[in-house]
Amino acid sequence: MNSHPCAKCISRIHCMELAFELTQLDSFSAGVIRTNKVNAGDRIYRNGDRMTHLYFIRRGYVKVELLQPNGRHQVNQFSMPGDLLGLDGIAEQRHLLDATALSDGEVCAIDFNALTDTKTSKHHIHTILQSKMSRALYQTQEHLFSLANHNSEQKLAYFLITFQARLHKLQLQLNTIKLPMNREDLTSYLGMTSETLSRAFGNLEKGQYIQVKNRMISHVDYNKLSHMLEIDKNNHPINFFAKISSPTLSLMSGS
Amino acid sequence: MNSHPCAKCISRIHCMELAFELTQLDSFSAGVIRTNKVNAGDRIYRNGDRMTHLYFIRRGYVKVELLQPNGRHQVNQFSMPGDLLGLDGIAEQRHLLDATALSDGEVCAIDFNALTDTKTSKHHIHTILQSKMSRALYQTQEHLFSLANHNSEQKLAYFLITFQARLHKLQLQLNTIKLPMNREDLTSYLGMTSETLSRAFGNLEKGQYIQVKNRMISHVDYNKLSHMLEIDKNNHPINFFAKISSPTLSLMSGS
DNA sequence: CGCGCGGTTGATAACGGTCAAGACCCGTGG
């Protein structure tokens, strides 16, 4: 009888949400999934590493960034429990990004070849992987949208909203968010300098959107934050009916 | 005997590069792959549509954009022959983006369920799809990097370099590039206004990087353009040893 | 206590956005 590394995992609930059904997970031997403890600052994988495993975050936070040879870097994602890392490496069989733990935590390393091997895995696993990748793709494109279209306060507002939404899915809704990342990582993610970020925090606080105490964000008014993203640059509320043209309307009645 | 929709396709070479091996392709019936002619401006799919097909571009250019309900939009990608579209829709079984033809062309619609059905498809197909998605993911993250880190001229330079590189892969290297998109779509993709884009084109021309004549870009000096991306904001070439602090240095000597 | 680090605040400058006008391109029609 194999040991089941997931049998006593406190993240089973997240795994289920992930569609990694328990039956599926339990069918893997301990050789396929291995749980590792990580400390803040530990590199989980780095650019150039052979892609042998995917990583499932069980506990803690991880940043995923693109490091350029000239020393510049770009934080592309802040990952949290329930997220699957390493998908970027599938195409080239090598990781192209760097993943670093932001806090102490636990990460399940999943042997990629065993996972996708027809003999040992069920067809279902491919569907799950496809779905995860498709979702990751869309998430990145929303990030792209924010960088291209928002000003500094809107970027920060958008980040706070989506970060909270992800925590919410983990049933971690608290009225206070503790950000796992420092200001520098956040500036990279949001595409601004730390001074501008600091002022953006200050302005949101002045406007009664949030309350800031270092990495603790409290009294977050999500409705007000969302509203801010619907306002155009001249502070005119957007007129929906003027914007949505007839073809789209006909499409809606059609389906 | 089935008709083979790919038998006389002029893009067979690109399909091969895609790892859609001919044997694989020929094994699909005409019901799985269907080729459609599209005209400039045709919508290939739109946000909310059920994701029934993936689309392989055989000829022509396509823009893929995220349309927000408030009317704002963000061009996320310019696709060209050999690209596979619609991957964003896999997770939700619905398309989340909009794909619009920029020029007349041909697009192969591939029945997604038939493609991934275990009974009709080979295991190999999942590997190919994974690889395509992983690559798309990385490409988006590079775009993200550019938006977050480059000034307007650098963004344009970066776009020109990557666009040319993709044309090069299609063996379409010409000393003149004809851009398939108008300025408005390009401004959305690059996250700037049309005035700034116009000035960026002008400045690159003044600096002898390129020559611009409407959508025709000629005399492109790729080395010079690349060099521009390696320069930091103060025009000082990056000093590796100043930038890379001691912990990283120890890392370098370590590896 | 003094230092170093992360974060904030302030003054200034530059980049890019905005608004307005003009140039160019190209299809249409005289």
Add this chain to the structure above:
DNA sequence: CCACGGGTCTTGACCGTTATCAACCGCGCG
């Protein structure tokens, strides 16, 4: 063939947001 017109693109002047540079604050730690 040229004149017109509408849309697209470019140029110019001005202004606002954000980057830059510098000083300062608060806090943990040796």
